[in-house]
Amino acid sequence: MRQDRPVSTAEIQPEETAPEETAPAEAWQPDQLPSEAVREEYQRVVDEVRRHRHAYYTEDAPLISDAEYDALYRHLEELEALHPELVANDSPTQEVGGEVSAAFTPVRHLQRMYSLEDVFSLEELQAWVERATASVARLGGDRPLRWLAEVKIDGLAVNLLYRNGELVRAATRGDGTTGEDITHNALTIKDIPTRLAGSNLPAELEIRGEVFIATSGFRELNEQMVAEGKAPFANPRNAAAGSLRQKDPAVTARRPLSMFVHGLGAREGLAAGSQSETYALLRGWGLPVSPYFQVMDSFEQVLDFIGHFGQHRHDLLHEIDGIVIKVDDFGLQRALGHTSRVPRWAVAYKYPPEEVHTKLLDIRVNVGRTGRVTPYGVMEPVKVAGSTVEMATLHNQDVVKAKGVMIGDIVVLRKAGDVIPEIVGPVVALRDAQEPKVREFVMPAECPSCGTPLAPGKEGDVDLRCPNARSCPAQLTQRVAHLAGRGAFDIEALGEEAAVALTMGPGPDPAENGGAVAPGGPGVITTEAELFDLAASHPDPELRARLADVRVWREKRSKGQGTGVFELVPYFYTRGTAKKPSVPTANTQKLFEELDKAKSQPLWRVLVALSIRHVGPTAARALATAFRTMDGIENATEEQLAHVDGVGPTIAASLKEWFAVDWHREILQRWKDAGVRMADEVDESIPRTLEGLTVVVTGSLEGFSRDEAKEAIIIRGGKASGSVSKNTNYVVAGENAGSKLDKAEQLGIPVLDEDGFRKLLETGTV
Template sequence: MSTENTNESISTPREQDIPDQQLRENYEQLMEEVRHHRTAYYQNDAPEISDAEFDNLFRRLEDLEALHPEIVSNDSPTQEVGGDVSSAFAPVEHLARMYSLEDVFSLDELRTWFHRAAGSLQQIRPGVKPSWLAEVKIDGLAINLLYRDGELVRAATRGDGVTGEDVTHNVLTIEDIPTTLTGDDIPAEVEVRGEIFMRTQDFRDFNAQRAEAGLPPFANPRNAAAGSLRQKDPEQTAQRPLTMFVHGIGAQQGLSVGSQHEAYEQLAAWGLPTSPYSVLVPGDTDIEPESSAPLAKLLDFIAERGEQRHDLIHEIDGIVIKVDDFGLQAQLGHTSRTPRWAVAYKYPPEEVHTRLLDIKVNVGRTGRVTPYAVMEPVLVAGSTVSMATLHNQDVVRAKNVKIGDTVVLRKAGDVIPEIVGPVLPLREQHERDGELRDFVMPTHCPSCGEPLAPAKEGDVDLRCLNAHRCPAQLTGRIEHAGSRGAFDIEALGEEAATWLTNGPGEDPAENHGHVQPAGEGVITADAQLFDLAADGDEELKQRLAEVRVWREKRSKGQGTGKWELVPYFYTKATAKTPSKPTANTVKLFDELEKAKSQPLWRVLVALSIRHVGPTAARALAGAFGSLPQLQATALDEENGRQRLSDVDGVGPTIADAVSEWFRDEVNRTTVERWAAAGVRMEDEMDESVAKTLEGLTVVVTGSLQNYTRDSAKEAIISRGGKASGSVSKKTDFVVAGENAGSKLDKAESLGLTVLDEDGFTALLKNGPSGVDEGSV
């Protein structure tokens, strides 16, 4: 933008330096928003937004101040530590200030921080090779314990860093915190800094107890710990499963340790609980950008703990990295709110807040009716999520969620979206606005209209018992048959199964853009699946040309809101080319033909017998060898159930399900039709495979070059071994590939025999006696 050189367009330098009014208003509004959410988090223990959203908000404020330093206010939240002090507890001044940590949110930011800190140390002490200490960042409540002559005399929250809340009486109820230090060299005075938290399992149990008592669950362990510590009645705190790990020292008199790791050793010797999740990285090489050995080891620790974060005893949200030497820490110093010698790397957020728009129900392949949440799309743990299962009506009740709530969403194990619970501080506002309604479980199947009922007395789940005429169940079974654990048909996924078994339904434009299949499709029964194989029923395959599905019209890559019916399994005919099967449809025909030769256990999984997954199917296939023999056993009224139950890995529940399934005439017809189509009904005994692993339990973890997860299991089972998914004292061998993770750690801690891939191959071939020691 240019201005003419006229008197009207010329401003004085002083006027140019004053930011416009809109900028100041934006800044004030952003500061107020950060203050509001900081108070909700630190003081009220009732956050209204997720940690990730607060981090983004705070960073926006920092970025705005960096761009316009002339508007920075002395009372900006960026200049302060933690939150305000609650009036519910007496204020107490810390002997030494408690600081916050600088946060970084990417590995590139961490590298920048590391090289900046290392470069500053080189300027201070040329040639220094500093050691670094890395530890997990506990998602808890910061606490400051003051010991005088070994006796605990005061406990205070961090507060604003200078003044905290006196919670001594409550802390005295926490069993893991010693009231008297033991051992040698106890100083006259020392402030011990740490984090109070709830173990993950304790938190789950605690929330379950609250649900049973009709109380709302806590959204996460941090809120539960903070709320428990701030109880006005210490007896209430005593009933909460709180614990603590210490992670630093404040003011002290008479303590002679020179580094962070030495301090941890000394604190542990006095009886204070220290974290088992830390590592000392020696400064054994010169600091060189991108090739620093210490940095590489720190990044390895971050990756390793990131993979194991759900296996730890408590929740974490990142890794803290510190300069280990206290002298170097002192020389690097602090900013107004953070130490320059420490940083917190935060993993991508696993918990976010979003709006619960609706709760609908899904009918699965076995008739189970499952509520699921429909939410405003939100990014969590690297992917956009808009739906999450709610399991059953009791879970909806226990989670205390209502349609219209703002809810806490997380990904369990970085994979499965899960609603934790509502953001209660926002519920009152939603209620005032008339935006909330309770979920009511339907009484009839939304797919076929039949009444819903438990399969048997005492079941929590409701089911549609119309197994063979319910369209949703048929769709689920056809999709399941093509899944990786069954016939493994890549061209038969959810969408293909839907359009094989359903009609297109109503125009989505009349249904808010939601595609709702309805009516009868080409396949009307499980028995017809292999009629679509390459050598199958040509008339049925030709009917696929008639299948039409709704697709939204697009213009310049954007949806128009207008929909049209287009062929799904065939191409669209033009003036020059007739309609013909798509490449994916031809692939479906061919893969169905190949699926006929799959081993018996995969056929059993594909039949959708309740409770029969790959593990039970392998056990049944191994015990009976053929589907006719299994069917005859299942229908044997006198001894069948017992013979099924006696199979290792089956038991009474699966035995009952198998017997019940084969008693159904429609199911037996499916088996007959599949057999007539050429589907393999028995396993050929391979006498050449020696039972080298008879009676042995083997766990495979990580990625192997020459084995998939399924083929490794097959190799173990076919040789008489048990392929287990968990490591225990009863495990005979653990095979560790790339990125083995926590199972390898557990195996080493138990002193088990660990093999690499070559060792695994030798074990399969020769058994335990033939394992080359060099492969262990």
């Protein structure tokens, strides 16, 4: 006889299972019947939810983002809470999952598969935990209440049925009672064993899990789809679902599908008392159990778990959209029971949305400081991950093609925390409805800034570059902005806008260009060699005088609102009047002074400021430590440069190539004449305590900035590495240390706090 494992605590009695969840009684009164307008709104929302559920679950082609669907579904729940008399048994809020496709044989699950209740804030989660805790207390259970938290995989729910260890059936969740038979396709997934390992296996066992495609596999799959002339998938979840629902198992076998198990249905002969204990059994039988779970005793630990994976969600093997919290004990799970749709012993906390849908208005190109020409998307402004986004990188023309996006598409946009926004792909199902019709992006053949024909930097390069490095206004602008950045000279008064004003003249009236400000050219300076001629202690009167004529477009405003009318106004100087002549603004005066301060920056910052391809702060520090002077670096052989730890042959070749260009050497000479520091003084009083040691700093330290900590390591002869490996000697962990700390602990590398770091710097040991 098939049954769940019995509960040994006789004193625990299950709560009544309510057929449905409704709003509190005070939410409505019998005489407050819904108006016709409310009924129409309710039916409209029901129809919309059904339409999007069908697109998501049955067609594997969502028409809106998860965040938009969640908002729509919650609106439906609010309407039903206010007007419970409208709720019918076939309301989407009373159903589990989606429909069963006629393309597959329907099969009935031995035990129903439920959905999960979703919460969208930590306050809602805390309220749910408090309700569950109170319910357990009312039931009189004497077991300690422990929570199992695991990441919520963004995949397709499946049910595997094993009899005496043999896989006899695989099915989708379907409507929770009946699913689609996908056995032949599931057999192609390497993670799913056809026979369980070990002995004394359960006579009958339903395994619930999630089929997914890893993030790296998803990118490769979409590139392959586009190369074959097929529409790319919108996201990994729908790629997994579409792959598992193929009529031909051979097609499924070619897709990079994986699976993690996360629960049980019917079971006969299973001796386990908790979810976590079951995971250990399942792993021993050869089933794939997610490594991302933890059992904990308090809500505070649950919050820490949520916070950790919120920070590291993009470091995982697969996409996640939240955290699932379950009561670990099977006896308490059974006592708490279910509603008609969800278990009362589990909940899903959903992270704030990082993916939204918006319209791709155009694809334009940007010319970078090394000449690389990068396409980027211009979109209808949309709020995602807490900020409004209207532009996102598309990397190069091959990426545009691989993603399958066209101008005019509705696209999936992702912004993970502070990461640059990314266009994931198009919502192909909406393409035919777009007006005007979508069109393909064509990469320009000439530089949009200077008109020079574009070409790869070298044979085999995917990226196209503008070879006119010396005279291209766009490249000069980006180089000036870069050299003023925090990783180079750190000139606060010289931001992106000031760099544009210095290097480019104003373009056409933005009112005639759809409101977009288009820079012209050339500007006040035609090479970065001239920059320090503006410094307070080394001014070039003629160059400074030209600043007075620099104009930029500004939109006129009325009562704080834009008018759509633009005017040319001075950028570096005040507006002059008959009584008050135009003079440098306070910010311009600050720029003159900060240019003087920048001259005393250490050698490695000067190296970074030169925009030498591949030379970032790490390589620049290593070079400055090894050679101490700019002349020493310039005169070193390629072999000597490559031998420096952290440099290597690619950077060495790039350095020799850069120094071989005459106008590059002119920049160095002009800067040197203006007083820019070209050598580091060796402080003989600082002992070389870290000679031969590799140290990684992660997190925030109170007494050191990240750069200061690295500098302290390097001047004592150590290597300041950015990644943890078996060759790392010490890891210094400050506040909010992340995955580097985790890896150090896994590898058994000594971890130091700030006090330990100071001692290491002093003595070379702890």
